[in-house]
Amino acid sequence: MDPLNSSPSPGMKPLRRRLVAAAVLCVAAVLPGLAAAQDAAKSIVMASTTSTEQSGLFAHLLPSFKAASGIEVRVVAVGTGQALDMARRGDADVVFVHDQVAEEKFVAEGFGLKRVPVMYNDFVLVGPAADPARVKGATISEALRKVGASGAAFISRGDKSGTHAAELRLWRQAGSDLAAPGATKPAGYKECGCGMGPALNMAASTGAYVFTDRGTWLSFKNRADLAVLVEGDKALFNQYGVMVVNPAKHPHVKQAAAQAFADWVTSPAGQASIASYKVGGEQLFFPNAPR
Secondary structure, three states, X not given: OOOOOOOOOOOHHHHHHHHHHHHHHHHHHHHHHHHHHHHHHOEEEEEEOHHHHHOOHHHHHHHHHXXXXXXXXXXXXXXXXXXXHHHHOOOOOEEEEOOHHHHHHHHHOOOEEEEEEEEEEEEEEEEEOXXXXXXXXXXXXXXXXXXHHHOOOEEXXXXXXXXXXXXXXXXXXXXXXXXXXXXXXXXXXXXXXOOHHHHHHHHHHHXXXXXXXXXXXXXXXXXXXXXXXXXXXXXXXXXXEEEEEOOOOOOOOOHXXXXXXXXXXXXXXXXXXXXXXXXXXXXXXXXXXXX
């Protein structure tokens, strides 16, 4: 008798049915895991700034990238310093931030493959319309000296973000190194340790001055009597860059998908998408990726 082609005995039929049922259950158990793995492979984590998130840029930009690539970008919006620390720990695949000095250090340390400029906007000094420190129309250095000398309320993010780093750099240029150990801060200076939106809310509710990126300011609705008082100074230029996390440091990084995003956001299509984002008819970010 051919054991492969002969009909099973009556006692074998229930056993075969049980084996088939067990095999079906095993496949059913494995398939969701495979589907989840495939979904995970189609997504990346991007560590970025609160300014790009709270301005609404990513809600405008990322659906276009997903439509073009099939890759979902999961954004963790924190200050630039925290975003870079996330990437150093291997908790992100790509970084999109705005502190060139810190970004170049990140690459030099081997954590990023390459820093590529993406876009720019500018910072502004916002304050109460009554302008108690009389800073309107001044340069940013003059304005900060006046705020410090007057004792007027000033809200600093105090969170090691790109905006906070730029603010401290400008205070230093104005003659006050507030980051130095033991530095005496101006009487009205308060650090909130918070993102740009909460810092603006604090300034609006207390009548304080605050240093902000223009993109978040244009998207901010709870302005009370705040107004832009200092703008247009060359020192207020605000550049953003993108970096893929180095898989040599963290082998689990999804380099190909992260590079696909970096390539797209600096391509003509990505740059056009950035340029097309406006709030109240005003463009928030200006693409300047190298061609």
